[in-house]
Amino acid sequence: MTDPFLSDSSSATVPDKGTGLRILVVDDDRTLREGCASVLQMDGHAVTSTGRGEEAIDMVKRRKFDLVLVDLYMTPISGMEVLKAAVEAHKDVIVVVMTGNPSVASSIEALRAGAWDYLPKPFSASHLQVLIGRAAHAAASTKDTKEIKPSLVTQNGAGEPMALLGVSASFKKAVELAQKVAATDASVMISGESGTGKEMIAQFIHRHSRRTARKLVPLNCAALPDNLLESEMFGYRKGAFTGADRDKAGLLEVANGGTLFLDELTEMTMPLQAKLLRVLQDGVVRRLGSETQDAVVDVRFISATNRDPQEAVQQGLLREDLFYRLRVVPIKLPPLRKRLEDIPLLAEFFLKRSWERHRASGPPPALTADTITFLQSRPWRGNVRELQNVIEHVAVIAEAGRPIDPGDIPVYDEAPVAGVESGLPAAIMNEAFHTAKDNLIAHFEKEYLSRLTTRAGGNMSKAARLAGIDRTTLYRLMEKHGFRRDVLSGAAD
Incomplete structure (x- = not known):
């Protein structure tokens, strides 16, 4: 099998030493398994590894891991079975699936089964480090939310309920799906005509998620011209353009640990969609005018559009790869x-x-x-x-x-x-x-x-x-x- 750790000259944001994640690496390829373990151990993580799916399932049931890195295609026990066992044993575990044969169908299936992300093979050591850095942010966010939630309840009582009113079967189905997906970190795409309540559903999902202690950052992609939308999303360095008299963090950094709500997604230009896709893939943000990677972010994405998303793909208004990344769970709101x-x-x-x-x-x-x-x-x-x-x-x-x-x-x-x-x-x-x-x-x-x-x-x-x-x-x-x-x-x- 090809060595996954290819040379990579680009700079990478490496997690701080001593973050101390408990990581299980599962792959029947010994070279890859030991290579991953070596890189992760040098970054201060406690790593356990195995080449057998059956042993991995037994481990996740007996021990609590912060992260499980598992190959999707193994025999006789597949990585999908390990994924499901890990999520069932500990709902807060972060599972990243590795695959040397990436496809839209398998990736979506893994994400829907509870995977946090997937890592196509071959990959570089720096790519692995960036992904684990994002996972460390996610683990910290989960811990912070658990600690902060009780104090919020104490200060605000039961909190103001969301006004999602409706008894119709179609609307209740949409709300029930929002309730189910809220507890996960899966990307959600909400579609429906203008005025059907897409932003209200996004707020509902965020409020009922484990990210509720962090920000929900809304961004209307149709309300800003292209250059301004890019600077708002990604931020900029001083001198990047006329009027940029200081460094400014973009909304992707502001939403770190929380949720970014991309309203009217199909109004975003193709070049900007491509740049957003890079953030979805590796979590690294590069501000305008910067020659280095400025931040690693852990953001949940909720998007919305008043178009039919699949038609938007066919019409060339939405990248197909971005569509599949953002529409892990689709929610369609019925018209009144x-x-x-x-x-x-x-x-x-x-x-x-x-x-x-x-x-x-x-x-x-x-x-x-x-x-x-x-x-x-x-x-x-x-x-x-x-x-x-x-x-x-x-x-x-x-x-x-x-x-x-x-x-x-x-x-x-x-x-x-x-x-x-x-x-x-x-x-x-x-x-x-x-x-x-x-x-x-x-x-x-x-x-x-x-x-x-x-x-x-x-x-x-x-x-x-x-x-x-x-x-x-x-x-x-x-x-x-x-x-x-x-x-x-x-x-x-």
């Missing part, structure tokens, strides 16, 4: 028009909060049954954010204790919603004939009812007259497509 049962809950919450914020005196107004029905009929192109703004508008002008009717809801000029109102949904045309026909009829009925109730201002009798059908038929259709049957019975004549 597909969460009709959540609208009453959200509207009542926003009304109460807006009333307390702007008015505070007198009994708050109430949303009538017709108003709830009317809200459920709207397309909500801006999703939850648009609903929040509309309800805040209503709270500002409403009278205390008075009901809020459909006519009190501001209605703006409507534009087609992509994939919903602009012609046939693309997915329907790929279905079997009878299935496509049924789905097309359902699509027509839902869109017709949405426009009908808007024209009627939420008045069900008027809507029935406009449609030329009786109210019973209208109620049946509304209930069929997710509008609340219990509030429809109270519609005004």
